[in-house]
Amino acid sequence: MTTSDDDGGSGAARRSIRVDALTRVEGEGALDLEIDGGRLTAARLRIYEPPRFFEALLRGRSHLETPDITARICGICPVAYQMSSVHAIEDAFGVRIGGPLRALRRLLYCGEWIESHALHIVLLHAPDFLGLPDGIAMARDHGDALRDGLALKKAGNEILRVLGGREIHPVSVRPGGFHRLPRRAERAALAETIAAVRDRAWRLARWTATLPVPEFERPYEFVALRHPDEYPFNEGRLISSGGLDLDIADFDAAFEEFQAPHSTALHARLRGRGAYLVGPLARYALNFDRLPGAIQNLARECGLGTVCRNPFRSIVVRAIEIVYACEEALRILAALPDDLESGAAFVPVAPRAAVGTGCTEAPRGFCWHRYEFAEDGSILTARIVPPTSQNQATIEEDLRAVAEPLLDRDDETIRIHCERSIRNHDPCISCSTHFLRLAVRRS
């Protein structure tokens, strides 16, 4: 899948390295490096996934259909789209969800984090550190870690299935709450399932800490949600390691989106400052103090400080977040009222002409939605900013930093390191391309 324009050797003055189809990422992307006279002149993550026009096709659709439709932006993290949608809808229509319904939303999000992070850790990312082509190849020498990961993934999916009917594109989320609440017996069985894999989560975290991680750090500006007393899923203010602190409604005051000709996804940058990073490294660095003490200790034991600037070590941070999500899921399940089902599954949401914003923490970083509604609750305009398009500029800067010291090496070595550096960020390319304002250059 790699093509090189010239002899491919390190002696060539001018060469370009292309990876036409990146593997072990979600969606379709390619990598282009241009090297001229021993200098790296371009490093591009080229996203060629065909656009699907979600922001256009949402126009005229009812607020009641929105979470079902936005889920289809991405099969890997549908809950993030459903959650950002319902929060934006409720924001527009002046509804705030508290109590058990809010707790259940956190629980659903725990399921998605566990499922998505476990998938990334054992099936997509760990093979990079082990020199293997895929997670299945781990069965021989790293079978325990693989089985831990798959068991966790299954447990995360079980949360999605119990709360939402199925793992991918669950059907239960609606504005105001859920279509149906999980029954007592279902909740009890779920708690048992998660309790049974909790030790595996701790063990997997310790295992990720043993992986040989390159010494590499970058001075990222981290951006994530921050909540007064929780590790963030659905709510909070947007803050950054550079001092940003703003209401989610004010996203445009600090961020701008722009087109890059080589990509069907929009890029984003901090106004006046440039690239920034969202995702587990950012959440962790900005919210370490919101993790329970025992999990903070586990993180230290795994060699993490309160901030981690090594993207290769994001695998450890993801594993720590799985531990958190398991513990949080158990806490939520234990605290739900016994007579949960006797309460209303949702609070009524009365549409009105209004604008609403929602922002939640997808496994790969925050996902920001803004809708303008007509009086009858149909969408006039929609804007969706998913995590991977926000990280694109940072991924390209990582590529430069990784490739530059390797320029005198052969193409294959450079390619392998660059692909790895992209995978560090678990990019979800399907997510990042569902925009309207994109241009595909035609020669």
Add this chain to the structure above:
Amino acid sequence: MSTRPRLAVWKFASCDGCQLSLLECEDELLALAQAVEIARFAEATSTVLPGPYDVSLVEGSITTEHDARRILEVRAQSRVLVAIGACATAGGIQALRNFGDVNAFAAAVYPSPQFLATLATATPISAHVPVDLELRGCPVDKEQLLELIAALLAGRRPAVAGYSVCIECKRRANVCIAVQGTPCLGPATHAGCGAICPAFRRGCYGCFGPMETPNMPALTAQWQQAGMTPGAIRQALRMFTAAAPEFAAESERHDD
């Protein structure tokens, strides 16, 4: 070893959910990887083996000229080609563009629509190449996916029913929500999900697409009685399989 059937997984315009369904088979994944040779599955492995392939699973719909050419190559390299999911079998949610004037549509929302390299339509795989089997759903049901692979390994047709979600709904002993006045697309929708939505006290929104020979007018007449406006009926039919002929034709009948 080399006698194992060679499996390839391909992606076109889609959300990745259907191919992810394969990885959601946590318990069966390792057995699966032994039973078949995963020759190409970009989302899961860096191994990329050249064709021909015994079985190709194709996710996504055709929305660009480039993809219209690419699917011909996939077909040429595949002995059995299976379209998986609503995108691949009916165009998916992105086929909503088929109902509008794509130029006006693009001009309304793109700063530089002249640069667009996209087709005016999103079409199913079968509109471009012969397809051997289709698995419905948005996403496909993972049990059906496993049944498909087991059947292919055994050299038999997969057991996939052509009846409606209502049958599964009865089997699951759900209380029918349609008789309580909630519009439900179940009577016209292809089985396969196990009637998830009625079990969650909501109407089916048709993500498995039309069943064989649905009675659309009878269904929408009932929806009208339940108080749905023509606009709402049209929207309900234009979801994840909007371009499936039966749903598309019925939605055209309710233009207000």
